[in-house]
Amino acid sequence: MIKQLRIQNFRSHKNTKLEFVKGVNCIVGLPDSGKTNIIRAINWALTNRPLGFRFHSNFAKGPTAVDIDFEEGNQISLVKSKSESGYVCNEKEFRAIGSDVPDEVSRISNITELNLQTQMDKPFLICESPGEVAKVFNRVSKLEKPDLVIASLTTDINSKNKQIKILSLDKIEFEEKLKRFENLPQMKNDLDEIEQIENKRQKIKNEIDELFSMIENIEAVKKIMENMIDVDKARKELVSINKLYTEIANEQKKHMSLQDIITSTEEVEDKMQNIKMDYKDIQKDFGKFLKTIRICPYCEKCKEPISAHNLDKFIKVELA
Template structure:
């Protein structure tokens, strides 16, 4: 919510501050009193309209439009030297201000997100009242869009379309089923032929299975005969089987000892790595005092940077006051010259009533 609006050197406004109330605010006043300029100043801040320099005067100093929100202050300033920037002031000065340069006609996304204003929030005196001049259909469409009812209507329409498509498919399938039923009546006599064909197919399948089984049995017999021949030729190896078993046990024991030896070597290497790591860490412990000193220096630098930001903000405000004072002094001198010009020699002074002699 906007709490306060400040306008400086924008069209007819030299310096204007408006305190807004919650809800809807209406700006009233006589013609040419600067009502429309207030709306234009808001649009210049929010949407960068109007563009260019025609809305500001060279003698009035920097152009400034600011909005005070609930938790922060957002403003835009444009100076004579071409400086053009947006600034967000945070309630906590330690965080500093966020500064964004105004480039071309684009408004920074951070400013748009914070202000969150659109055409509905601003209305001029020549525009019709919101929704009152719209037709019933347009009003309904607007509220449907706000409540996202248009998505529900679209979903219902899609579902109804699916139902209609399913109904059409069911009707077409029923017609095809009737046609197929009529065609099947012509083949009633084929049932007995199908039974005979199925019987013949069963007999043919069994015959193929028997042939395959016979072939497999023949192959098994041949394999058995070959195995008998190999058993006879390897009979001498059966006698040395106990010796082979002892040799296998010996090799198994050797493999086990090799595994234990490898584990022991790995353990020794781990110990050596740990000793190297301990030597390396001793170097870092000697640097602890230097690290503490560097941390203290870093904290001091951070504190000085925060103080520098605060001083920059104070200098900016002092420069703004000096500019305003200089312009006020120039205005006073101009008024004095005009006063003496209008009241020449021999005329009566409107303040004291005496005759002006020079």
């Protein structure tokens, strides 16, 4: 219960102090003497409504303040100026309150809009709908909070049911998607087998490459062997040619030494002509043979072309 009220710079009240007694208190006075503003000041201090600074007295420069003392010894004050506002509850300050009322102020006053009624308000609950009347009775009988809790729980339940429905649909969708992966274990086994086959294929390929390399080496060795066989043949042919050349040279010497002795020059000339013809045939054969070999018959291991060894002298010897 309110014990004392102090009003400063609130509408027509510059500095008003009222003390109340238990029971009914009546405030009387002439019209426009500030009676309604007393109710407005109490409502303003308890609800912080209306907002702003419009209840400030026109004649005052200081802040507007309303102090309320209760029988229990508690005290609340609402002070507002153009630049700041705040509550003081049992000497505890609450700054930057905005549009709210501190919980401690509401708890101490225990007064709501149900406890206040002005002369212009409708008769209490008479004109209200049944729903509004039920809400008021619930507040008075302290059943408002259980109703709020039930409403909140109902809202939560509905929200959870919606979530469950959505999650159930998601579950069905995911299950359908998972069906595409039912064969994953078999696919993994197949993949392992494919990897094993690929490893074997790569191993076989490497072995084939090694075999081809060996075949190439064998072919190269064969070619070398064939060349070596040609060298032996060329060496034998060359020895025969050297012998023939020696014989021809000896015949030439004999011919020169016997030239004075031989009486018939015609027989000697015929013989020499035959020898020249035979020698030319041999030269042709030897020249053809030199064109078929790739290794010098004198050097054997030399890899230079045959023309670099000046072997043409063996096929260009002219008989005297």
